[in-house]
Amino acid sequence: MTVYIQSVGMTKFGKAENSTLKDLMLQAAHEALQKAPGMKIDAVYVGNFMGGSLANQEILGAIVANDLGLGYIPTAKLEGACASGGIALRQGVLGILSGEYENVLVVGAEKMKHASTADVTQVINSAMDRDTSEKHAGLTFPGFFGVLANRYFYETGASKEHLAMIALKNRENALNNPLAQFQKPTTLEEILQARHITSPLGLFDCSPTTDGAAAVVLTSKPTDIKVLASSQASGPTMMQDAIDLLSIPAIRISGEQAYAKAGVGPEDIDVVEIHDCFSMTEMLAIEELGFYPKREGWRAIAEGKTKVTGEKPVNTSGGLLSRGHPIGATGIAQIVQLVHQLRGTAPNQMAKQPRLALAQNLGGTGAYSVVHILERV
Amino acid sequence: MKVYECCDIESVTKKIYCRECGQEITNEREVPDKGNVYSYTVIHVPPAEYAHLAPYTVALIELHNSNVKLTVRIAGEVEIGDEVELDEFVDGAYVYKKTS
Ligand SMILES: [Zn+2]
Numbered sequence: 001m002t003v004y005i006q007s008v009g010m011t012k013f014g015k016a017e018n019s020t021l022k023d024l025m026l027q028a029a030h031e032a033l034q035k036a037p038g039m040k041i042d043a044v045y046v047g048n049f050m051g052g053s054l055a056n057q058e059i060l061g062a063i064v065a066n067d068l069g070l071g072y073i074p075t076a077k078l079e080g081a082c083a084s085g086g087i088a089l090r091q092g093v094l095g096i097l098s099g100e101y102e103n104v105l106v107v108g109a110e111k112m113k114h115a116s117t118a119d120v121t122q123v124i125n126s127a128m129d130r131d132t133s134e135k136h137a138g139l140t141f142p143g144f145f146g147v148l149a150n151r152y153f154y155e156t157g158a159s160k161e162h163l164a165m166i167a168l169k170n171r172e173n174a175l176n177n178p179l180a181q182f183q184k185p186t187t188l189e190e191i192l193q194a195r196h197i198t199s200p201l202g203l204f205d206c207s208p209t210t211d212g213a214a215a216v217v218l219t220s221k222p223t224d225i226k227v228l229a230s231s232q233a234s235g236p237t238m239m240q241d242a243i244d245l246l247s248i249p250a251i252r253i254s255g256e257q258a259y260a261k262a263g264v265g266p267e268d269i270d271v272v273e274i275h276d277c278f279s280m281t282e283m284l285a286i287e288e289l290g291f292y293p294k295r296e297g298w299r300a301i302a303e304g305k306t307k308v309t310g311e312k313p314v315n316t317s318g319g320l321l322s323r324g325h326p327i328g329a330t331g332i333a334q335i336v337q338l339v340h341q342l343r344g345t346a347p348n349q350m351a352k353q354p355r356l357a358l359a360q361n362l363g364g365t366g367a368y369s370v371v372h373i374l375e376r377v
Numbered sequence: 378m379k380v381y382e383c384c385d386i387e388s389v390t391k392k393i394y395c396r397e398c399g400q401e402i403t404n405e406r407e408v409p410d411k412g413n414v415y416s417y418t419v420i421h422v423p424p425a426e427y428a429h430l431a432p433y434t435v436a437l438i439e440l441h442n443s444n445v446k447l448t449v450r451i452a453g454e455v456e457i458g459d460e461v462e463l464d465e466f467v468d469g470a471y472v473y474k475k476t477s
Contacts, residue, residue, distance in 0.1 A: 117422065118423075118424060118425040118428060119425060121422065121423070121424040121425070122424040122425045122426065125424050132390060133389075133447075133448070133469055133470055133471055134448035135469075136468055136469030136470035137435055137448050137449050137450045137470040137471060137472075138420060138423065138427045138430060138433055138435055138450055138470065139420075139435045139448055140420055140422075140423065140424055142420075142422070143418045143420050143435050146418030146419075146420075147416045147417060147418045147435070147436075147437055148416070149418075150416045150417060150418065150457065151415065151416035151437075151457070154416070154457050195421070196419065196421045196432075197421055197422045198418045198419065198420050198421065198422065199418060199419045199421065200418075201418075238390065238448070239437060239446075239448050240388070240389060240390070240437065240446045240447055240448045241388055241390065242446070243386070245415065245416060245437065245446075
């Protein structure tokens with residue numbers, strides 16, 4: 001059994017003042033279904049993290065099936081913090097691989113912009129283990145990546161400027177993506193001088209709060225895009241449990257498993273969407289996924305190797321940092337961009353149309369990681 | 378401070394099984410509260426419940442005579458390598474200070 005991608009859909013990311021969480025889900029799903037004419041959907045999986053706590057809305061799977069008129073089919077919502085979308089996608093893939101379903105609709109969505117930063121930060125903190133002295137010390141989600149960044153600077157030749165280069169690259173990519181949240185140009189100086197969030201991380205090093213949704217239709221019927229591998233791993237839920245603070249084992253292991261299943265290596269991948277919830281996370285992810293040696297990622301950044309024009313384009317969509325990060329939608333939005341890259345229709349389309357694409361979606365401070373590898377066939 | 382050990386993996390939090398050998402973890406020992414700053418951040422944008430503390434420093438401490446790390450809050454500025462010691466335990470948090 002092989003799983004293919006039929007179609008994708010995505011809303012504009014940003015502030016959707018006049019749309020509810022349901023509106024966003026339905027818009028993305030409708031667009032994907034319009035490009036899957038005559039296809040009977042057998043199941044729906046929704047990736048979402050804070051629908052209950054911020055939008056006071058659950059039963060998202062059933063709402064999607066009901067309002068689209070898909071019939072009495074099985075549905076479910078999957079939660080894995082910021083990896084909710086990737087995990088929902090993987091459940092869809094597994095559902096087809098099992099032989100139970102032929103066609104599955106996967107939707108990722110989040111509605112966050114209506115809440116205050118303090119409230120969003122508080123809810124996002126539920127993606128850490130709260131039953132620990134670490135939580136009571138006041139560590140936050142961005143704080144974890146701030147601690148990592150200071151240690152990374154200490155052990156390597158990297159500095160805040162290398163993180164700024166990542167933020168700038170992703171902003172430049174977002175300028176060409178009409179669905180991206182941030183489309184205002186910036187400069188290295190502006191990024192470096194922005195206010196502190198969790199030092200050394202500043203405003204531009206942190207992904208924003210975002211409203212948005214994305215959808216994908218998976219099928220067992222052959223199309224031009226094959227899902228070559230789907231893998232998932234868990235990791236430490238506390239910073240104080242890290243054996244190597246500069247390693248995120250869930251990313252490394254989910255990557256290794258995906259490469260093994262696909263029968264390819266990191267050197268074979270043409271285009272990448274990585275979970276840059278913070279600039280520091282992109283730095284570690286390009287190392288953990290084997291694109292660059294450990295503690296050497298900053299050199300590749302400085303040499304422009306991960307730009308659209310580089311040898312290993314990373315986050316040609318603008319990434320979480322500038323495309324935006326509607327938490328449950330992110331893992332699906334990565335797939336939307338990669339499908340467009342493989343089909344030759346992407347914002348920041350690569351000059352040489354890629355054949356192999358990799359998406360990596362992270363949840364928590366390394367609690368979950370999901371990797372999918374797609375192939376144009 | 379009490380730490381739990383199996384297969385050379387030490388932690389301040391007790392896991393039920395050892396992820397290396399699969400056995401129940403039974404080894405525990407005391408290590409000094411003192412340690413060195415392994416890394417840190419200054420939190421300028423806090424969650425609602427810690428808004429009154431901001432900006433505050435959270436650090437990862439490497440405790441002496443072990444490879445155990447502990448996440449703590451520290452009063453004032455620190456650098457990696459600074460020697461620190463337990464000041465107080467407040468509302469479930471370890472609060473450290475620089476050793477003078
Ligand atoms: Zn053991």
